Amino acid sequence: MSRTVGFWKWWNNALPHRMHIKRHVPKFLSTCPDSVRGAVLELGAGHGWTSQTILETFPYVELTCVEVDESAQEVFSELQDTYGKRLAIQKADIRSLPFDRESFDVVIAINTIGYIEDSEVAFVLQEALRVLKKGALLGISDGTIATMPSRAKRMLVEKIVLEEGCELEYVKKGLRFSLWARKSGVDSEL
Numbered sequence: 364m365s366r367t368v369g370f371w372k373w374w375n376n377a378l379p380h381r382m383h384i385k386r387h388v389p390k391f392l393s394t395c396p397d398s399v400r401g402a403v404l405e406l407g408a409g410h411g412w413t414s415q416t417i418l419e420t421f422p423y424v425e426l427t428c429v430e431v432d433e434s435a436q437e438v439f440s441e442l443q444d445t446y447g448k449r450l451a452i453q454k455a456d457i458r459s460l461p462f463d464r465e466s467f468d469v470v471i472a473i474n475t476i477g478y479i480e481d482s483e484v485a486f487v488l489q490e491a492l493r494v495l496k497k498g499a500l501l502g503i504s505d506g507t508i509a510t511m512p513s514r515a516k517r518m519l520v521e522k523i524v525l526e527e528g529c530e531l532e533y534v535k536k537g538l539r540f541s542l543w544a545r546k547s548g549v550d551s552e553l
């Protein structure tokens with residue numbers, strides 16, 4: 364099961380986490396092989412710190428955030444005062460996403476896969492790829508103290524996306540783990 368209790372709720376809004384987002388997330392987003400625009404999905408949006416960074420970095424993005432924690436609704440309704448229709452929040456479990464297949468131009472999970480038990484990582488990645496358009500990018504980055512992925516988990520993520528037919532376009536190994544994986548196929552609307 365996912366971990367969404369006590370410490371983790373505190374951590375999502377804590378100063379070290381916010382400092383990490385400020386330093387690390389723009390760097391990760393800058394490694395995206397494509398220009399990021401259109402319908403973007405963020406998995407596990409927490410307190411919205413990464414969401415704000417995505418919206419500030421990419422002016423042509425409409426961001427949908429999925430978060431299982433009820434308290435995110437309140438945070439996000441405040442953020443919607445700033446970002447209006449560019450930002451939507453959906454309370455849902457990322458293991459079973461409430462979206463049609465091939466709905467999104469980019470799917471991003473930052474500091475979220477580290478939360479997911481190894482036995483459930485495949486469900487999450489398969490769901491992420493189901494709702495992603497063909498030929499589009501899935502971005503994953505983990506690396507705060509709280510979500511540092513084990514070597515085994517990093518290898519598991521790579522193995523699953525390759526098994527699902529993706530091409531790895533960017534991989535950064537080490538304590539901070541990041542990757543961009545391109546879903547196979549070509550979007551029929553292009």
Ligand SMILES: C[S@@+](CC[C@H](N)C(=O)[O-])C[C@H]1O[C@@H](n2cnc3c(N)ncnc32)[C@H](O)[C@@H]1O
Pocket residue numbers: 365366367375384406407408409410411412413429430431432455456457458472473474475478479510
């Ligand atoms: C460390 S936070 C990261 C938040 C945000 N991405 C950031 O970088 O600030 C991970 C979030 O994933 C959420 N989460 C964990 N398991 C989930 C699941 N199965 N479905 C939806 N959200 C989940 C947690 O509630 C938590 O808010």
